[in-house]
Amino acid sequence: MGIGDRGLLDWLDEASAERGLYYAHHGEGWDFRSYRDLRDLVLGTAAALRERGIGHGDVVALVQRSGPGFVATFFGALAAGATPCTIAPPFAFQRADDYEKHAAHLFATVRPRITVCDADAQERIRKVAAATDLPEPVLFDELVAGAEPLDGPLALPRTALVQFTSGSSGFSRGVRISADSLRANLTGMRRWLGCAPEHPAISWLPVHHDMGLVGFLLNVVVTGFDGHMLQPDDFIRSPQRYLRRISEQRIVMTAMPNFGLSYILRRVRPDDLEGLRFDSLRCLIVGAERIDPRVLDDVHALLGPHGLDRGALLPAYGSAEATLAVTGLAPGEGWTTREPHEGDAASLAGTAVVGCGRPLEGRTVTIRSEDGDELPDGQVGEIVVSGVSIADGYVGDAGSASGTDLGDRLRTGDAGFLHDGQLFVIGRLGDGLKVSGKMVFAESLETLLHQRGVPERRVAVLLGVRDGTPTGVAVFAGLQDGWRRAAHEVLSEWLGDAELLTVEVPRGGIAVTSSGKPRRRVIWKALCGGAYDDTVRPLTAGDD
Structure with a gap:
């Protein structure tokens, strides 16, 4: 039986009292919120937003950590016909001045009608809002106090999400994701991974980032399977706790960048894994940054004796302008490395490139030269994406994006090559230097330093x-x-x-x-x- 398409709010009509989201305490316990409980909270939040004058297509900014309040604000905004926009809370930055500069740019770009935040972020966001001539932020508990839930969701807005690019090449840009594009991306991921309600998942990724939001939380909620949620600092304090949960709950799916795997290797010893099993894990998605094949090998060497199948490691490639997922390795296939044709091999600086799988359904990936000509297999050029899930455009004048360009197709500004339909990603075109006529990329040199x-x-x-x-x-x-x-x-x-x-x-x-x-x-x-x-x-x- 094929995996069907699902609307973004269909889960509200089918909300289970048995399945839902588990949130980690700072200690060892977990809080459970069923989807039925979350549905009531979502519809109450939607009513509260409407009472505050939030109309169809208005932007609702979320400056919240992962928690029931985030789920309620995100889906409550959609249920009210508004557009959610996630903004990183202060914890994501080490320096207060860096955060305020970053947040001020985002707020000035998207200009939300209302901002919902956590208590520990309120003073910082109040300062930023004042500097950008925006209303004061509202605490989630204050927003929903006394609200009577709507009977059901209103019509979805055309733009279902404004998500900001990472800003690795300059200022972050606000990307307008339509309801159809978001729905298509979630459906494509479910079919790629074989997601089903009986397959539990776990994440420590921040929900303001597309990998944690679209790739995990929205996929989990819209599909309706159990999700186990840690804060990023929970994982940093104890990756062992994360691994224990995978073993205890027979987790099937998780995701993280290469950095997360490297962190596990630095912090977890073989003795820490005594009695744990990882044979249930069939989808460990790795993306968001250049993937080091030695890290994949070392993770399998650490967890393989406890049941982790090498085929569960799934390198993937995505982009905020493509909603998220573009390519991904099929579960069970087993990852590989390749080099481009000899004339382009210098771009790797002696490193190997991990294949990031093939395009998800409805998407096409080509490699283009500087002149826009399509290049054959093995030749390095710009990764260009077309098909479903491409963003509608950017919000306002949001600064540099290092060559990323939206139109009929997405010019990603990333360099890579194809082999037998699989994509191999090297790095950002703007982060390279031409040496003896060939590009060398910063990511390749960093990989060598890590090694x-x-x-x-x-x-x-x-x-x-x-x-x-x-x-x-x-x-x-x-x-x-x-x-x-x-x-x-x-x-x-x-x-x-x-x-x-x-x-x-x-x-x-x-x-x-x-x-x-x-x-x-x-x-x-x-x-x-x-x-x-x-x-x-x-x-x-x-x-x-």
Whole structure:
């Protein structure tokens, strides 16, 4: 029997009292909210929004952590005919000034009619709202107090979601996702993964990010299976707790970026896994950033003795402008690596590229040259996506997107190649440097540094032309012995005669997006503007 299409709010009519969402306590317990309970909360939130004058197509901003209130505000906005827009809470940023600058840009772009937030974010959001001439934020509990639920949802808005790009290449852009595109993306993911109500899932991903929101929460709720939800800091404190839950609840599906797998490898010892089983896990989706094949191998070496099948590791590729999912490896197939044709192999800097699967139904992926010509298998060019789930456009003038362009088809600004229909993603076109006529990508060089012991999120490689000179820069956060030497070995090998520099910042000092990716363009601009003059120095063979 095939997996059918489902409307975004169909679950309200079929809300189960037995299935629902489990939320982790800060201790070891879990709170359960059935879908029937959540339905009543959603319809109450919709009524409260209408009482406050929220009309069809108005934007409702959510600055909330994962929790029943987030689910109620998101689906309540849709049930009221309004458009939800998720914005990262302050916890996603280490520096208050960075957060306020980021949030002010987002609020000024989308200009919500109402902002619903958590208590711990209220003062910060109140300050940002005042600076952008917007109404004060409202706490969720205050919003819904005394509200009588609607009898049923109103007509969906044309734009069912405004989601912001990560901003790794500049300011985040607000992407308008139609109800049809969101529905098509969720349906495509369900059919790719074989999702069904009897298949429980777990996530620690932030719900303001497309992978945690569209890829997990919306998929779980609209399909109607049990979802187990941790906060990102729950996972950081104890990845062992996350793994125990997978074993205890016979979890079938989860997802995370490469960073999450690397973190498990650093924090979890084989002894921590005694008595645990992972044979129920058939879909561990890996995406959102360049995937290191050594990390996949090491995760399987750690969890495989406890039942994890290698075929459960599912590399995938997606984009905010494509709603989310574009390609994904089929469950059970087993991931592979490849190199492009010999003429483009230098772009990998000696690293291997993990295949991210084939296009989901209704989508087509091609590789295009700078002139827009379609390239054959094995040749590196720009990844271009067409078909269902492409966004309607951007909200306002939201700043640079490093070549990403929406039209009849999505020019992603990402570099990659195809082989036998499978997509292999290399990195951002704007994050490369041409060496001897071939592009070398920052992500490839960072992968080599990680393999030499420099942890993820502790180094960012910048490539560009500075004062007319091709330049490679290694930015270290909390520099440790041996890192500069490793950087010189890697950069000097692959960047030829380029000028090599290092910059040292405090731990946590690398500017990142709300999903943790380095904001290379922002850091590069600051470097060229003199912001790092006190710490920039040549990178030489004698370092360390």
